[in-house]
Amino acid sequence: MNRQNTFIVAIAVLAAISAAFWLLLVAPALTGNEINMPVGVTPQSVTHYELHMIILWICVVIGVLVFTAMFTSIILHRKSKGHEAATFSHSTRAEIAWTIIPVLILIGMAIPATTALVQMEDSTGADMTVKITGYQWKWKYEYLEDDIQFISTLDANSNAARQLHSGMDPREVENYLLDVDNPVVLPVGKKIKFLITADDVIHAWWVPDLGWKRDAIPGFINEAWTYIEEPGVYRGQCAELCGKDHGFMPIVVNALPEDEYRAWVAQQRGEAVAEAQAVHQDWTDEALMSSGSEVFASQCATCHQQDGSGLPPAFPALAGSPVATGPVADTLDIVIHGRQGTAMQAFSELLTATEIASVVTYVRNAFGNDSGDSVQPSDVTLHGGEDS
Amino acid sequence: MSSIADTGITHVHDDHDHDHKPRGFLNRWLFTTNHKDIGTLYLVFSLLMFFIGGSMALVIRAELFVPGLQLVHPEFFNQMTTMHALIMVFGAVMPAWVGFANWMIPLMIGAPDMALPRMNNWSFWILPFAFTMLLSTLFMDGGGPAAGWTLYPPLSLQTGNSFAFVVFAVHMMGISSIMGSINVIATIINMRAPGMTLLRMPLFVWTWLITAYLLIAVMPVLAGAVTMLLTDHFFGTSFFNAAGGGDPVMFQHIFWFFGHPEVYIMILPAFGVISEILPTFSRKPLFGYAAMVYATASIAFLSFIVWAHHMFTVGMPLEGELFFMYATMLIAVPTGVKVFNWVSTMWKGSMTFETPMLFAIGFVVLFTIGGLSGLMLAISAADFQYHDTYFVVAHFHYVLVPGSVFALMAGTYYWLPKWTGMMYSERWGKLHFWLSTIFVNVLFFPQHYLGLAGMPRRIPDYSPQFADFNKISSIGGFAFGLTQLIFVGVIVHAVWVSKKKARARVWEGAIGLEWTVPSPAPYHTFEKAPDIDESMVPHADEISH
Ligand SMILES: [Cu+2]
Ligand SMILES: [Cu+2]
Numbered sequence: 001m002n003r004q005n006t007f008i009v010a011i012a013v014l015a016a017i018s019a020a021f022w023l024l025l026v027a028p029a030l031t032g033n034e035i036n037m038p039v040g041v042t043p044q045s046v047t048h049y050e051l052h053m054i055i056l057w058i059c060v061v062i063g064v065l066v067f068t069a070m071f072t073s074i075i076l077h078r079k080s081k082g083h084e085a086a087t088f089s090h091s092t093r094a095e096i097a098w099t100i101i102p103v104l105i106l107i108g109m110a111i112p113a114t115t116a117l118v119q120m121e122d123s124t125g126a127d128m129t130v131k132i133t134g135y136q137w138k139w140k141y142e143y144l145e146d147d148i149q150f151i152s153t154l155d156a157n158s159n160a161a162r163q164l165h166s167g168m169d170p171r172e173v174e175n176y177l178l179d180v181d182n183p184v185v186l187p188v189g190k191k192i193k194f195l196i197t198a199d200d201v202i203h204a205w206w207v208p209d210l211g212w213k214r215d216a217i218p219g220f221i222n223e224a225w226t227y228i229e230e231p232g233v234y235r236g237q238c239a240e241l242c243g244k245d246h247g248f249m250p251i252v253v254n255a256l257p258e259d260e261y262r263a264w265v266a267q268q269r270g271e272a273v274a275e276a277q278a279v280h281q282d283w284t285d286e287a288l289m290s291s292g293s294e295v296f297a298s299q300c301a302t303c304h305q306q307d308g309s310g311l312p313p314a315f316p317a318l319a320g321s322p323v324a325t326g327p328v329a330d331t332l333d334i335v336i337h338g339r340q341g342t343a344m345q346a347f348s349e350l351l352t353a354t355e356i357a358s359v360v361t362y363v364r365n366a367f368g369n370d371s372g373d374s375v376q377p378s379d380v381t382l383h384g385g386e387d388s
Numbered sequence: 389m390s391s392i393a394d395t396g397i398t399h400v401h402d403d404h405d406h407d408h409k410p411r412g413f414l415n416r417w418l419f420t421t422n423h424k425d426i427g428t429l430y431l432v433f434s435l436l437m438f439f440i441g442g443s444m445a446l447v448i449r450a451e452l453f454v455p456g457l458q459l460v461h462p463e464f465f466n467q468m469t470t471m472h473a474l475i476m477v478f479g480a481v482m483p484a485w486v487g488f489a490n491w492m493i494p495l496m497i498g499a500p501d502m503a504l505p506r507m508n509n510w511s512f513w514i515l516p517f518a519f520t521m522l523l524s525t526l527f528m529d530g531g532g533p534a535a536g537w538t539l540y541p542p543l544s545l546q547t548g549n550s551f552a553f554v555v556f557a558v559h560m561m562g563i564s565s566i567m568g569s570i571n572v573i574a575t576i577i578n579m580r581a582p583g584m585t586l587l588r589m590p591l592f593v594w595t596w597l598i599t600a601y602l603l604i605a606v607m608p609v610l611a612g613a614v615t616m617l618l619t620d621h622f623f624g625t626s627f628f629n630a631a632g633g634g635d636p637v638m639f640q641h642i643f644w645f646f647g648h649p650e651v652y653i654m655i656l657p658a659f660g661v662i663s664e665i666l667p668t669f670s671r672k673p674l675f676g677y678a679a680m681v682y683a684t685a686s687i688a689f690l691s692f693i694v695w696a697h698h699m700f701t702v703g704m705p706l707e708g709e710l711f712f713m714y715a716t717m718l719i720a721v722p723t724g725v726k727v728f729n730w731v732s733t734m735w736k737g738s739m740t741f742e743t744p745m746l747f748a749i750g751f752v753v754l755f756t757i758g759g760l761s762g763l764m765l766a767i768s769a770a771d772f773q774y775h776d777t778y779f780v781v782a783h784f785h786y787v788l789v790p791g792s793v794f795a796l797m798a799g800t801y802y803w804l805p806k807w808t809g810m811m812y813s814e815r816w817g818k819l820h821f822w823l824s825t826i827f828v829n830v831l832f833f834p835q836h837y838l839g840l841a842g843m844p845r846r847i848p849d850y851s852p853q854f855a856d857f858n859k860i861s862s863i864g865g866f867a868f869g870l871t872q873l874i875f876v877g878v879i880v881h882a883v884w885v886s887k888k889k890a891r892a893r894v895w896e897g898a899i900g901l902e903w904t905v906p907s908p909a910p911y912h913t914f915e916k917a918p919d920i921d922e923s924m925v926p927h928a929d930e931i932s933h
Contacts, residue, residue: 028837033856035837037773044772052770059760066756070731074749079671079738085897086736089673089927098728099721106717109767114710116769121706162457162849170455171852177455178851196703201543202636204701204776208842212772215702217637218542219630222703239701239776239844241536243543244463247847313530313548314463340631343546 010072017067021060038208041230041255045211047116055109062105120212123225126193130184134196134203134216134238136343137245137302140350141184144195148268151350153298154248155179162248178235181298183252187261188228196222200345201243207236207253215240228255243343245302278354279377285361288374292362295355300363303343308367315343319367328373331360332380353380409911418513421505423490424909428807429512430487431800435876437479437519438793442869444472449865455852465848466534467526473537477654478561479519481788484796485657486511486568489596492803493572495902495909496590498581498918503574511567518560525550536846538647539614541628541639545621555618562607569600569607576600581901583920587681590900591674594681595660598688602649602656605692610646613639637702644695652691655787656684658755658795659726662748664900665802666730667926669745670737671897676729677927683722683729690719700768701775709768716766720759727756742895743817747798750790750825758786761836776846779839785832790825797824797875804882805890809908812882816874823871830864899926 028035039049077083131142138153154162158177161168170176186192196205198216205224206213213236214224228234236251256264283291297306303315308324310317318324323334335356338346347356357377364371410416420426447468451459460468490508494501502508525532530548533539544551576597580589589597616627617639626632628639659680667674674680696704696712704712730752739745761783765771774780797820804812834857839845843854850858890907901924905913 024833028834028857031856033837034841034853037840038842048770048773051767052764052773055764055767055770059763063756063760066727066731067753070734070749070752073731073734073736074739077670077735077737077739079740083736083738085671085738087672088675088736090676090679091732094732095676095679095725095729099725102721102724106720110714110717113713113767113769117706117709117713120769120772121709164457164461166456168456170849171855176851177849201546202540206776206844208773213701213775214772215699217630217702219636220703236842237844237847241466241540241543241846243546244461244466244534246466247462247844247849311463314546 006072006076009075010068013071013075014064014068017064017071021064025060040209040211041228041232041234042210042226043229044116044120044226045209047119048211051112051116054112058105058109120224123193123223125191126225127190128187129193129195130186131195131197132184132205132216133349134198134200134205134242134249135345135350136200136243137238137249138299138350139184139203139205139249139251141182143265146265146269148265148272150182150268151299152180152182152184152252154250155181156297158250159248159302175235177248178237178250178252180250180252183233183254185254185256185261185264186226186228187258188231188255189258191225191227194224194226196224199349200343202240203238203242203249204240205236205251206239207234207251209234209236210253213239228253231255231257248302275352275354279352282376282378283354283358283374285374288358288361289365291355292358292360293366295351295359296362296366299347299351300359308363308369318363319369324363325369325371328360328364328371328375328379331364332356332375335360336380353377356380419509421501421509422911423494423502423505423508424807424911426502426508426512427487427489427491430483430490430515433512433515434480434482434484434487435879437475437483439872440523441472441475441480442872444468444475446865446869448472449862451848452850452858453862454859455850455855457849460848462848463531463534466536466846467532469846470533470536471522471526474522474533475519476788477537477650478558479515479522481654481792481796482561482565483515485596485599485654486565488592488657488661488796488799488803489568489572491807492902493575493593493596494579495806495905495913496593496900497576497579497584498901498914498920499575499579500912500914502571503579504571507567508571511564511571514560514564514567518557518564521553521560522557525553528553538640538643539617540643541617541620541636544617545628547621551621552618555614558614559611562611565603566607569603572596572600573604581914581917581920584901587678588920588925590660591663591677591680591684592657592660595656595663595684598684599653599656602653602688602691606646606649606653609642610650613642613646616642637699640699640702641696644698645692647698648695649688649691651784651787652687654792655755656688658751658792659684661795661799661802662730662751663733665744665748665798666733666752668802668895668897668899669742669748670734670739672733672737673926674729675732675735676725679725680729683725686722687719690715690722694719697766697768697771700771713766713768717763720763720766723759727752727759738897740896742801743812743814743821744798744802744895746818746821747794747801750821751794751798754786754790754794754825754828758783758788758791761786774839776844777839778835778843778845781845782832782835782839785835789832790828794824797821800875800879802895803902804879805894806902806907806909808882808886809890809906810882810886811888811890811894812878812886816878816881820871820874820878823874824868827864827868827871831861831868832864834858834861834864899924 037052129144133140138151140151142149157173161170161173196214196216198218203216204213210226214222234253238249304310304318308319323330336348338344354377357375357380361374528550533547533554535544619625620627626634628634628636663674694716697716765774838854838857892906893903
């Protein structure tokens with residue numbers, strides 16, 4: 001009678017707890033919100049998704065069983081129901097069982113986990129290599145075989161909406177915080193190797209649909225790889241705290257079929273050639289100022305602010321600053337080489353000579369700075385990092 | 389307590405004054421060497437820190453209530469996440485456990501006081517200075533630390549001059565913890581009453597003994613790491629600066645060599661408290677006492693060889709990742725033993741559900757959820773997706789809030805009548821439990837979804853696709869925070885208002901030396917060592933063969 005009673009209660013509790021878990025795991029999805037890891041579009045993302053689902057279900061089953069035992073006891077073995085306490089205080093057999101069984105379950109989990117890891121770490125046999133460099137707070141992409149490189153930053157709409165008291169509704173901005181000016185374009189059906197590093201602090205490059213993230217560490221080059229199976233746009237974010245705009249350096253991968261990808265490469269190389277020629281041209285003041293204001297908005301305004309007022313003491317003002325109003329050489333020097341130990345990076349790695357010339361012209365003649373001089377691309381000598 | 393009667397103090401009517409407490413506020417609290425007073429100081433201090441750290445969490449949750457930036461700048465947001473963690477870890481949870489150790493260890497092993505009472509005073513009084521210094525950085529030029537409580541370089545080296553204050557504050561907390569641990573170890577090893585053999589000690593004492601060794605082993609490591617940051621920042625060394633031949637990843641290895649044991653420092657005493665409370669209210673001895681002790685020791689040992697599971701994405705060699713994955717998974721075995729033994733302790737008991745028991749049951753359920761998500765995080769390939777997302781935030785808050793903090797609350801309700809001599813309000817205690825349990829889940833459960841769906845941690849703003857669960861989480865956060873005011877109310881009521889006197893053995897099923905002294909526990913207890921016989925050792929039959 002007693003045994004049977006326990007059994008019936010246990011079944012009822014099991015049903016109730018399973019229902020509760022089901023509700024927690026499944027019901028939120030009915031609200032239309034994403035609640036699970038994406039399956040993704042690469043062999044790794046699929047493996048990692050499957051691994052995640054295996055361990056999730058093992059954990060759910062363990063949890064349901066433990067809680068069933070516990071709540072069965074809570075229902076039956078209470079003083080108010082007149083249940084008298086048993087006196088047992090140990091059972092060697094039971095304790096051995098619940099040491100050995102978990103070990104077996106863990107071994108069962110370790111096997112697929114090991115296979116997945118071995119797959120992830122094998123970046124051999126890649127068709128192409130992209131070097132990714134994290135900066136505060138943007139990404140640089142270099143296509144080593146095709147000699148293409150560009151910077152990718154938060155797109156202008158998101159950037160405007162995300163300012164404190166911007167008065168803009170983020171919901172109105174398409175792909176708010178997950179859009180960039182220059183997405184990284186990759187071919188589908190190719191094994192792509194990534195070399196991941198950083199210039200200032202540690203960042204982490206993460207696109208959930210590719211199935212992994214990897215830290216970008218100054219002074220180190222990490223390897224990772226992907227093989228995208230479906231064309232599409234895949235969005236991600238920096239995943240390692242990297243300073244004030246850590247939440248504002250998204251990643252967008254645009255995966256194209258092979259032929260479209262080749263067309264994109266050709267177009268990029270054409271632009272690179274045009275840019276190289278621009279260095280030897282003389283620019284008008286107006287042209288320098290207008291291109292400079294664009295560069296300033298995308299590269300400098302996050303820290304030095306749109307009106308050059310800065311955020312002292314970490315990010316000095318440029319309006320009336322000694323560096324921006326003193327000798328041209330000083331302004332150029334700090335823009336080209338950066339300042340060690342601060343967020344001011346060496347822009348020789350990030351901008352072309354033309355861009356540096358125009359932005360330096362701009363900061364020396366905007367925000368009430370009136371040096372009146374202009375800097376031509378030919379005045380800019382980049383040491384390393386720039387080959388145009 | 390016959391020795392108390394002949395002290396010559398003549399306050400006949402007020403039995404609180406029989407025990408020659410020092411006169412005057414300063415004498416009583418600033419210069420005290422009494423383990424109970426120092427325990428009270430620690431507990432009050434940590435409660436204050438719990439509210440300061442909690443209000444920082446509410447700044448975070450308020451900013452995350454809807455997408456877009458409404459309240460604070462990102463740099464201040466980062467200071468809040470950093471300070472919230474530093475305050476909660478070093479200011480709230482750790483000192484609270486030291487407070488419990490001070491109050492209860494001498495009472496549980498039959499010792500008259502802690503072994504090193506003057507050092508005890510000193511180890512507490514360092515803390516208010518350390519935390520004043522830490523909090524003052526928020527008002528300095530350039531603001532407080534904003535690189536996360538993990539202080540990873542190179543980012544942490546971008547902190548302004550306030551960084552030196554942060555480092556010195558961490559040093560002071562470390563010194564305080566080490567002194568506290570030395571005291572705990574010396575007390576447990578040397579001051580047990582005759583007959584209180586090691587394997588007769590209550591599990592809370594065991595877990596604290598092991599915790600104290602962990603603290604002594606790892607706090608100096610943290611001190612070394614932050615000192616290297618200090619010299620890198622101010623004196624031009626390059627320990628962690630790749631451009632100068634240093635290694636930023638080395639910091640992470642050193643930090644987590646401290647950091648992983650640190651999480652057990654916060655949870656092992658919780659295991660101890662739960663192992664006291666469940667038997668009392670189940671009216672049945674703790675199941676598998678010896679296994680519980682060995683499981684605690686194994687967890688402590690394993691905690692030294694799993695640190696790199698916090699950094700699977702830094703790019704370790706395959707062999708390293710496999711080792712740290714397997715070692716981390718192994719921790720599930722002794723932790724599982726604990727959970728199974730707790731359930732077996734309840735099984736076929738004669739349970740009642742006073743507030744301490746409710747919190748203990750809440751602990752077992754919710755800690756298990758946190759433990760299981762920890763097992764998922766151990767699988768390094770899957771961790772390449774989980775790492776640094778809200779899934780991790782949900783995981784460690786499940787083990788810390790309905791884990792450590794619930795155990796602290798359970799312990800408070802359990803021993804409050806012993807400390808104050810008065811019964812707290814059971815009705816308000818239960819209300820506190822139910823509201824806390826509901827809202828802690830509203831607060832943290834949706835964060836699992838957010839993390840899996842791709843929301844990184846430590847961001848002040850997010851894509852609108854994450855809006856719904858962030859809003860729910862924020863509502864839970866504010867409700868959970870407000871609920872804690874009930875806790876303060878219950879304590880204030882029990883200390884100053886309650887008229888219901890507590891018996892010596894407050895709970896029907898309670899066994900142990902602390903229940904043999906009157907409530908409130910007299911200012912001096914066990915001046916003459918008590919005799920320990922088998923009747924005081926609930927698990928006597930297990931350890932006798
Ligand atoms: Cu970042
Ligand atoms: Cu850990």
